[in-house]
Amino acid sequence: MSLFDAFRLDGKRVLVVGGATGMGAAAAEVALGLGAEVTVLDIAEITTVGAKAVHVDLRDTASIDAALAAAGAPFHVVLCAAGVADGTEGIEKTNFLGHKYLLERLLAADALPRGSAIGFISSAAGLGWEKNLDDLKVYLAIEDVAEASAWAIERKRADYVWSKQSICAYVATQAMPLLARGIRINAICPGPTDTPLARANAETWLGFGAGYRAEVGIEAATPLEQGYPLVFLCSDAAAGISGITLITDAGHFAAGNTGVWPADTGAVHYLLGKF
Numbered sequence: 001m002s003l004f005d006a007f008r009l010d011g012k013r014v015l016v017v018g019g020a021t022g023m024g025a026a027a028a029e030v031a032l033g034l035g036a037e038v039t040v041l042d043i044a045e046i047t048t049v050g051a052k053a054v055h056v057d058l059r060d061t062a063s064i065d066a067a068l069a070a071a072g073a074p075f076h077v078v079l080c081a082a083g084v085a086d087g088t089e090g091i092e093k094t095n096f097l098g099h100k101y102l103l104e105r106l107l108a109a110d111a112l113p114r115g116s117a118i119g120f121i122s123s124a125a126g127l128g129w130e131k132n133l134d135d136l137k138v139y140l141a142i143e144d145v146a147e148a149s150a151w152a153i154e155r156k157r158a159d160y161v162w163s164k165q166s167i168c169a170y171v172a173t174q175a176m177p178l179l180a181r182g183i184r185i186n187a188i189c190p191g192p193t194d195t196p197l198a199r200a201n202a203e204t205w206l207g208f209g210a211g212y213r214a215e216v217g218i219e220a221a222t223p224l225e226q227g228y229p230l231v232f233l234c235s236d237a238a239a240g241i242s243g244i245t246l247i248t249d250a251g252h253f254a255a256g257n258t259g260v261w262p263a264d265t266g267a268v269h270y271l272l273g274k275f
């Protein structure tokens with residue numbers, strides 16, 4: 001035993017929702033490397049060696065119920081990593097409402113014991129959530145998935161930015177009630193990361209911040225570079241951290257926000273909801 005053991009996940013059961021590819025798959029690999037027993041849920045084929053694979057469609061609550069029954073319980077770490085881009089039918093469900101439903105089912109079943117942790121993947125695109133907090137609270141309070149989905153569609157908010165703002169607001173508002181049950185919740189907000197999803201939307205997703213990256217001499221993040229902090233936030237080494245949305249964008253928003261990289265100040269201020 002050493003102090004470093006707090007970073008490990010030995011003996012823990014980890015559920016990765018949306019872990020077939022990209023950051024979720026990388027996080028699953030990290031968790032396996034840290035000694036966890038890993039179950040991956042996804043709509044796509046899951047090929048991670050050493051993980052239990054369970055099919056789920058996050059747009060369908062019956063599918064989520066069936067997946068949770070197949071996955072078993074309890075879980076000490078839940079990573080909510082599934083996501084799709086604008087233009088995908090049911091984006092509000094895949095990116096947020098399905099994860100929320102899944103977590104609420106786990107909580108109702110007492111399947112997240114004291115000491116467990118939840119880690120979401122939000123996005124730098126969701127960082128302007130505070131300006132919309134009143135509306136987000138109304139949305140988060142709608143328990144029924146179909147009703148919440150209809151609410152978002154009616155208000156033209158069934159889109160990527162709203163889904164990521166929802167995650168940030170959910171993390172911030174759930175941190176206290178969850179901690180009263182001994183559970184922590186956090187999110188990472190990645191910048192452009194080289195995954196199948198980003199490649200499929202390369203111009204907008206990987207084009208964002210390209211000038212900043214060229215200036216500092218880096219590439220878009222790798223999935224692993226996002227998987228590490230996501231898993232860390234759910235380890236005992238992060239026991240003092242809850243309710244945060246950690247910006248994992250290699251300093252891009254910090255530079256844009258402060259005018260250190262003025263080329264992106266307008267875009268960053270827009271995404272932060274500053275005007």
Ligand SMILES: NC(=O)c1ccc[n+]([C@@H]2O[C@H](COP(=O)([O-])OP(=O)(O)OC[C@H]3O[C@@H](n4cnc5c(N)ncnc54)[C@H](O)[C@@H]3O)[C@@H](O)[C@H]2O)c1
Nearest residue numbers: 018020021022023043044058082083123192193195197198
């Ligand atoms: N790649 C980026 O630049 C970037 C930046 C910021 C945030 N993100 C977010 O990171 C998360 C991971 O995305 P990624 O870039 O690794 O892409 P990815 O496509 O590799 O991973 C997303 C996963 O979600 C799964 N999924 C999609 N629809 C589903 C459904 N209905 N039910 C269950 N699973 C479903 C996919 O099959 C896939 O395995 C997403 O939430 C995305 O919004 C990505």
